[in-house]
Amino acid sequence: xxxxxxxxxxxxxxxxxxxxxxxxxxxxxxxxxxxxxxxxxxxxxxxxxxxxxxxxxxxxxxxxxxxxxxxxxxxxxxxxxxxxxxxxxxxxxxxxxxxxxxxxxxxxxxxxxxxxxxxxxxxxxxxxxxxxxxxxxxxxxxxxxxxxxxxxxxxxxxxxxxxxxxxxxxxxxxxxxxxxxxxxxxxxxxxxxxxxxxxxxxxxxxxxxxxxxxxxxxxxxxxxxxxxxxxxxxxxxxxxxxxxxxxxxxxxxxxxxxxxxxxxxxxxxx
Amino acid sequence: xxxxxxxxxxxxxxxxxxxxxxxxxxxxxxxxxxxxxxxxxxxxxxxxxxxxxxxxxxxxxxxxxxxxxxxxxxxxxxxxxxxxxxxxxxxxxxxxxxxxxxxxxxxxxxxxxxxxxxxxxxxxxxxxxxxxxxxxxxxxxxxxxxxxxxxxxxxxxxxxxxxxxxxxxxxxxxxxxxxxxxxxxxxxxxxxxxxxxxxxxxxxxxxxxxxxxxxxxxxxxxxxxxxxxxxxxxxxxxxxxxxxxxxxxxxxxxxxxxxxxxxxxxxxxxxxxxxxxxxxxxxxxxxxxxxxxxxxxxxxx
Numbered sequence: 001x002x003x004x005x006x007x008x009x010x011x012x013x014x015x016x017x018x019x020x021x022x023x024x025x026x027x028x029x030x031x032x033x034x035x036x037x038x039x040x041x042x043x044x045x046x047x048x049x050x051x052x053x054x055x056x057x058x059x060x061x062x063x064x065x066x067x068x069x070x071x072x073x074x075x076x077x078x079x080x081x082x083x084x085x086x087x088x089x090x091x092x093x094x095x096x097x098x099x100x101x102x103x104x105x106x107x108x109x110x111x112x113x114x115x116x117x118x119x120x121x122x123x124x125x126x127x128x129x130x131x132x133x134x135x136x137x138x139x140x141x142x143x144x145x146x147x148x149x150x151x152x153x154x155x156x157x158x159x160x161x162x163x164x165x166x167x168x169x170x171x172x173x174x175x176x177x178x179x180x181x182x183x184x185x186x187x188x189x190x191x192x193x194x195x196x197x198x199x200x201x202x203x204x205x206x207x208x209x210x211x212x213x214x215x216x217x218x219x220x221x222x223x224x225x226x227x228x229x230x231x232x233x234x235x236x237x238x239x240x241x242x243x244x245x246x247x248x249x250x251x252x253x254x255x256x257x258x259x260x261x262x263x264x265x266x267x268x269x270x
Numbered sequence: 271x272x273x274x275x276x277x278x279x280x281x282x283x284x285x286x287x288x289x290x291x292x293x294x295x296x297x298x299x300x301x302x303x304x305x306x307x308x309x310x311x312x313x314x315x316x317x318x319x320x321x322x323x324x325x326x327x328x329x330x331x332x333x334x335x336x337x338x339x340x341x342x343x344x345x346x347x348x349x350x351x352x353x354x355x356x357x358x359x360x361x362x363x364x365x366x367x368x369x370x371x372x373x374x375x376x377x378x379x380x381x382x383x384x385x386x387x388x389x390x391x392x393x394x395x396x397x398x399x400x401x402x403x404x405x406x407x408x409x410x411x412x413x414x415x416x417x418x419x420x421x422x423x424x425x426x427x428x429x430x431x432x433x434x435x436x437x438x439x440x441x442x443x444x445x446x447x448x449x450x451x452x453x454x455x456x457x458x459x460x461x462x463x464x465x466x467x468x469x470x471x472x473x474x475x476x477x478x479x480x481x482x483x484x485x486x487x488x489x490x491x492x493x494x495x496x497x498x499x500x501x502x503x504x505x506x507x508x509x510x511x512x513x514x515x516x517x518x519x520x521x522x523x524x525x526x527x528x529x530x531x532x533x534x535x536x537x538x539x540x541x542x543x544x545x546x547x548x549x550x551x552x553x554x555x556x557x558x559x560x561x562x563x564x565x566x567x568x569x570x571x
Binding site for chain 2: 164166169170171172173177181182185188264265
């Protein structure tokens with residue numbers, strides 16, 4: 001137990017008892033919900049196509065495990081690629097927008113309008129253009145997740161501390177040096193916040209993409225939900241559960257990476 | 271403004287009269303205003319090399335603004351900037367009523383000065399360290415921006431750390447892990463890592479406690495002598511100014527005196543003993559503090 005070492009580096013380390021509670025509490029709540037849910041289904045005799053119990057969902061997972069697994073990997077790959085594209089392209093676009101006021105004034109309205117375009121309406125169009133492919137789903141996923149990256153990062157890049165900027169001007173820094181050594185690091189906390197929102201949105205986008213692309217080459221979770229809706233309610237619930245877990249993992253993983261890789265210097269209250 | 275113009279008579283003659291050293295900083299007839307509000311009027315001064323000058327005055331009297339003009343962070347109303355670094359194109363509004371005055375001039379010089387003027391060090395009111403760089407990498411930053419090689423950077427930063435009393439392990443820390451005093455030491459190290467000839471300090475110790483402020487003042491005065499700086503130090507503490515300065519320039523706020531000049535007095539400060547902690551207990555020091563304070567009260571009345 002390295003408790004003493006830790007508490008010297010950070011003052012907010014919870015006591016061991018409350019750390020156990022932080023893990024045990026949610027597990028207990030989950031158990032209670034599952035038991036209550038199953039009891040409700042049994043006692044009220046609810047048909048399984050309306051509300052399958054946890055045991056029924058488990059049975060479906062066992063029966064269709066391979067199919068669920070394949071769809072899961074596909075959706076994870078789509079959402080992961082979509083997130084990667086929106087982080088990269090979003091950061092580059094924000095860098096362009098941050099270069100001058102006139103660029104922001106000219107392009108920001110279109111970025112905002114772009115954000116309000118309903119993806120449900122655009123997705124079929126994208127499929128017409130680019131086909132029923134993996135890349136199209138990646139495109140839809142990044143389409144839906146790029147906005148928070150652009151808007152947060154742009155704000156971050158232009159919110160440079162005046163005294164910090166003075167320091168660079170005193171040393172006659174070039175525009176590129178100011179961008180790389182000052183604007184980019186300044187923007188990272190806001191970029192990280194945008195990335196976390198984008199992470200959750202990218203899974204949603206991949207799901208929407210799956211749904212429209214269907215089983216063109218190989219089905220993703222979004223299509224599986226749609227397929228299972230009428231035939232196997234247990235599988236549908238299982239798919240929803242997996243989607244939720246993926247979304248949560250994407251969010252948590254992005255948060256963790258941002259903390260470790262980008263924000264070591266911060267007080268880490270992200 | 272490629273070639274420096276000859277200086278005839280600065281509006282304010284240096285206090286110690288015929289000083290031996292050539293001028294490091296020459297300003298003539300500088301004005302600065304923000305919109306309708308004039309912050310500095312008819313600034314003329316000449317600071318010889320090696321002198322320690324304190325700008326003293328109440329808050330809002332423009333002393334920090336003058337320091338920023340010297341550093342090239344602000345442009346005077348008619349656009350003159352140190353050594354003509356910037357084109358004279360900015361802010362034509364403020365000097366309209368004073369248009370008949372002689373042209374303004376601002377030059378920083380040093381022996382063997384290369385193109386671009388003497389090397390400047392600048393210390394901010396806050397430590398102003400970049401939180402995402404370790405202390406070491408903060409101190410290294412000016413050299414990196416100037417394209418100095420890694421080996422030279424390493425040597426210079428190590429020297430600067432030792433100079434300000436920080437060790438290698440402090441260098442590895444993030445700024446937030448340091449106390450206020452140590453952050454200011456890191457900030458000083460960053461200013462002196464480029465081996466400046468002119469050191470400009472903008473109320474650097476005002477956020478520190480009295481004991482620490484005195485100790486850093488003593489060290490600063492030593493560095494000034496050892497490293498051969500020309501130093502300009504902005505403060506509103508009379509005792510601090512008297513301890514540090516060879517010469518105090520008193521500033522007045524223009525808010526109540528719309529037509530007055532900003533610089534009201536040029537006071538030489540000389541002691542018969544070295545600028546060390548003991549000086550603060552001497553009679554001549556205490557008397558000087560009282561005199562300067564009296565003068566400051568008159569100015570502000």
